[in-house]
Amino acid sequence: MSNLLNSTLSVINVGLSHFADSLDAQGIPTARVKWSPPAGGDPVLARFLRSGLQSIAQKVEEANARAFKHIINAEPYWVGIKRARDVVPGMEPNVILHSGPPISWDRMAPVQQKGILGAVQHEKLAEDEAGALRLVESGAISVRSAMDMGVAGAGAGIVSPSMVVNVCRERNTGKEAYCVPFEGRVGLGVWGVYNPEVEATLHRIETVLGPAIDKALAASDGIPVRNIIAQGLQMNDDTHTRQTAEGYILVSEIVPLLLQADLSNAILQECVDLFVSSERWFHPLGIASALSVLKGIKGMEYCTLLCTMCGNAVDYGIQVSCLGDRWFTSPSPYLTGMYLSPKWSQKDAVPWMGDSCIVEAYGLGAFSGAAAPAVIRLRGGSYQDGIQQSEEMKQITTGVNYNYPIPLLGFSGPPTGIDILKVGMTGITPLAHGGIISHQGGQIGAGVVRLPFECFRDAIHGVSERYGLQA
Amino acid sequence: MSNLLNSTLSVINVGLSHFADSLDAQGIPTARVKWSPPAGGDPVLARFLRSGLQSIAQKVEEANARAFKHIINAEPYWVGIKRARDVVPGMEPNVILHSGPPISWDRMAPVQQKGILGAVQHEKLAEDEAGALRLVESGAISVRSAMDMGVAGAGAGIVSPSMVVNVCRERNTGKEAYCVPFEGRVGLGVWGVYNPEVEATLHRIETVLGPAIDKALAASDGIPVRNIIAQGLQMNDDTHTRQTAEGYILVSEIVPLLLQADLSNAILQECVDLFVSSERWFHPLGIASALSVLKGIKGMEYCTLLCTMCGNAVDYGIQVSCLGDRWFTSPSPYLTGMYLSPKWSQKDAVPWMGDSCIVEAYGLGAFSGAAAPAVIRLRGGSYQDGIQQSEEMKQITTGVNYNYPIPLLGFSGPPTGIDILKVGMTGITPLAHGGIISHQGGQIGAGVVRLPFECFRDAIHGVSERYGLQA
Structure with missing residues (x-):
């Protein structure tokens, strides 16, 4: 058994025994951490966590250690940019x-509804919004959760068959995940906005720029995303709200490939402009990479780590490794943070919407708060607050990812591998960084969200059911 | 009078009066700062600083505030890459x-001597080292201090008329400064190494790549170096030992210009490779920019800020604004730090050699230690040590440069504008980051150097003489 596995197990044992010995005494690491009642104050859950789990505890620990090892050793690469219909299994024309998790049309937030109607028009299945609505209501359009299709949908998460997606592949498993390219401040995929300008941008990337970049990538082994993230976390990026350094590094990686791809100078200039004109082109690559990694632990028996976390502005949903595709949902929470204009406030914002927080399940974003003083500062915090935030998340994770050394953590890595049992024990739920999105679509701020406890409680009961344990 | 000027003056007054009131009591800010005796323990100097300066104190304060304002408002741009003979005034063929400061041939370190002999051959003035030596000893070659010619010589600082130099221009004054392009781990300019491989590299950049890059720059307004440094200091760069982020940012700035310069694809690829294959291409741009800024304060009456600091592996020299071109020298100090291999130690290293520490006089490098935990870590330090280092340098500087916000200083800027009077009062001399260079030429480590006090003491006496004061 490797040293890594040993040390990971010992960390877990400490957590479990400490909990069993002193449940009521369990407090908070420092005065600055928001206090949360252990087991969310739920006595049934507390009893289950204290004693009901004993019969599978060893198997859980081993599975979680194995999953953690997979996560930190994973090697995601950006390998292509393709039409969704050509790479996403089951991406039929309709x-x-x-x-976020699946949701019925009538419960769906207007911003997602508008995005879906826009996508129907983009697919030329309808000529206007009214026609698109008729198709959706008739059932001719199959509206699906992106995560259920193996796609990470940032923001509104609108993806239709003709749209291009970045393809990221985790090398150790070969598993792929997908996320639409960054569209700027206006766009269909992330913001659910559809108009002639958006259509023109989509058309250009689908027919010219996407194929050009894909050609450049295809002639290479792909671009190593882990290496870029490892550098970015030392350069003030959290890889969720900020990927400024990662975007610059990406330029240095992609330009030499583009220059070798036999493209015209005009197309070269247009492709390069795409990358250098935005600080956030790397964002969907981080998202798709995180999902490609976490697909590798989905369905792992006895593993109690999160493999999915996402929201649709109405429900927030999580999936747990050992429970496969089963969703556990709570009402989607609101972000707190800074609005881009004083004219905006929470009443203008939708609750958490998007799959981008899959990066948190991979140890980035809020879990790497110590890496990014610039992000913490957006909501008035200091670098010490960022360190504190990462330290808090350590209490609900399996270990630290030493492949991602963070200077302000003494070059130790971010807390990684969110264990729903530790969430249950401590009552501390994960944090996620992210953009604040308006009801109309479009970013109006940036901040942080604390996930609701209830979906974790339900997921723990799900584990209990799955293994026939007594609650 | 601007608020800036007011606040700067008040800072200086506090320093002077505090010194006058409690010279003997003056201590150290925290236990971690190396203690230095005020006035270097020199009673004559102490008396002069306490009372001898009173008649010019107001003029000094105003001049220093004006110089400080110039420094922080300066806007250096990278505007070209040209043959030294075409841009450096007085760069005659011989x-x-x-x-470093001027030095006679017989006192010069062997690594610089070898570099000069290599440059004579590169200029095709001699066919071999023996022939080159005869020319130097005959006086046919004019061996000069780069700084005396307005050039910043990194490392050995070898520059000959045919070599290309980066041209940086400070926009507010139009003043230009020059530094040879980064050569990698082996090269003539920085390391004093000359052989057929080095000759081939020099020939390529002088005849093909330099002109290509210069063409791209010439069609633009130049590349704004201040903007790149401002980002780099938020991304773990100190802009002396590390400029990783700045190098990446530079790629994003230069590639679009190269693509518009009507270059062949092969030359484009070669130019891009030059930038992406090294993390340190930005280094000479930071150096030349710092010098272009500090040229703007040279010769300013009553100004007691450093405008030059550099070494030649034998002598370390400084120049003070109000004393113009006059040198004050001390024996060059050794760096302490990490060697790249355990086989090396101080006996393999030369004392400080190079003009790169001009960036420290601009508030970067060691003065921005708080910006770069990765650099501080090279010698075993923590991010807290980096903060402490910047805080210590605050005691000998005029103010902080708010155009360069540093996350770990609460987004305040680096201490900037080294005042020799404050060095005298506190006994604290400047620190500089830098590479450790072997006797043979070539980098064998990286670390930090503490400048000798004596040259500062002599410079303060120089101020006394200049203004007819009683020591």
Whole structure:
């Protein structure tokens, strides 16, 4: 057994025994951490966590250690940019995706509804919004959760068959995940906005720029995303709200490939402009990479780590490794943070919407708060607050990812591998960084969200059912 | 009078009066700062600083505030890459430059001597080293201090008329400064190494790549170096030992210009490779920019800020604004730090050699230690040590440069504008980051150097003489 596995197990044992010995005494690491009642104050859950789990505890620990090892050793690469219909399994001509857990049309947030109607028009299945609505209501359009299709939908998460997606592949498993390219401040995929300008941008990337970049990538082994993230976390990026350094590094990686791809100078200039004109081109690559990694632990018996976390502006949903595709949902929470204009406030914002927080399940974003003082500062915090935030998340994770050394953590890595049992024990739920999105679509701020406890409680009961344990 | 000027003056007054009131009591800010005796323990100097300066104190304060304002408002741009003979005033065909203050041939370190002999051959003035030596000893070659010619010589600082130099221009004054392009781990300019491989590299950049890049720059307004440094200091760069982020940002700035310069694809690829294959291409741009800024305060009456600091592996020299071109020298100090291999130690290293520490006089490098935990870690330090280092340098500087916000200083800027009077009062001399260079030429480590006090003491006496004060 490797040293890594040993040390991971010992960390877990400490957590479990400490909990069993002193449940009521369990407090908070420092005065600055928001206090949360252990087991969310739920006595049934507390009893289950204290004693009901004993019969599978060893198997859980081993499975979680194995999953953690997979996560930190994973090697995601950006390998292509393709039409969704050509790479996403099951992406039939009438399928349109949205972010978050599945939701019925009548409960769906207007911003996602508008995005889906826009995508129907983009697919030329309808000529206007009214026609698109008729198709959706008739059932001719199959509206699906992106995550259920193996796609990460950032923001509104709108993906239709003709749209291009970045393809990221995790080398150790070969598993792929997908996320639409960054569209700027206006766009269909992330913001659910559809108009002639958006259509023109989509058309250009689908027919010219996407194929050009894909050609450049195809002639290479792909671009190593882990290496870029490892550098970015030392350069003030959290890889969720900020990927400024990662975007610059990406330029240095992609330009030499583009220059070798036999493209015209005009197309070269247009492709390069795409990358250098935005700080956030790397964002969907981080998202798709995180999902490609976490697909590798989905369905792992006895593993209690999160493999999916996402929202659709109405429901927030999680999936747990050992429970496969089963969703556990709570009402989607609101972000707190800074609005881009004083005219905006929470009443203008939708609750958490998007699959981008899959990066948190991979140890990035809020879990790497110590890496990014610039992000913490957006909501008035200091670098010490960022360190504190990463330290808090350590209490609900399996270990630290030493492949991602963070200077302010003494070059130790971010807390990684969210264990729903530790969430249950401590009552501390994960944090996620992210953009604040308006009801109309479009970013109006940036901040942080604390996930609801209830979906974790339900997921723990799900584990209990799955293994026939007594609650 | 601007608020800036007011606040700067008040800072200086506090320093002077505090010194006058409690010279003997003056201590150290925290236990971690190396203690230095005020006035270097020199009673004559102490008396002069306490009372001898009173008659010019107001003029000094105003001049220093004006100089400080110039420094922080300066806007250096990278505007070209040209043959030294075409841009450096006085760069006659027989002139060869070295780093540091002027030094006679017989006192010069072997690594600089070898570099100068290599440059004579590169200029095709001699066919071999023996022939080159005869020319130097005959006086046919004019060996000059680079700084005396307005050039910053990194490392050995070898510059000959045919070599290309980066041209940086400070926009508010139009003043230009020059530094040879980064050569990699082996090269003539920085490391004093000359052989057929080095000759081939020099020939390529002088005849093909330099002109290509210069063409791209010439069609633009130049590349704004201040903007790149401002980002780099938020991304773990100190802009002396590390400029990783700045190098990436530079790629994003230069590639679009190269693509518009009507270059062949092969030359484009070669130019891009030059930038992406090294993390340190930005280094000479930071150096030349710092010098272009500090040229703007040279010769300013009553100004007691450093405008030059550099070494030649034998002598370390400084120049003070109000004393113009006059040098004050001390024996060059050794760096302490990490060697790249355990086989090396201080006996393999030369004392400080190079003009790169001009970036420290601009508030970067060691003064921005708080910006770069990765650099501090090279010698075993923590991010807290980096903060402490910047805080210590605050005691000998005029203010902080708010155009360069540093996350770990609460997004305040680096201490900037080294005042020799404050060095005298506190006994604290400047620190500089830098590479450790072997006797043979070539980098064998990286670390930090503490400058000797004596040259500062002599410079303060120089101020006394200049203004007819009683020591």
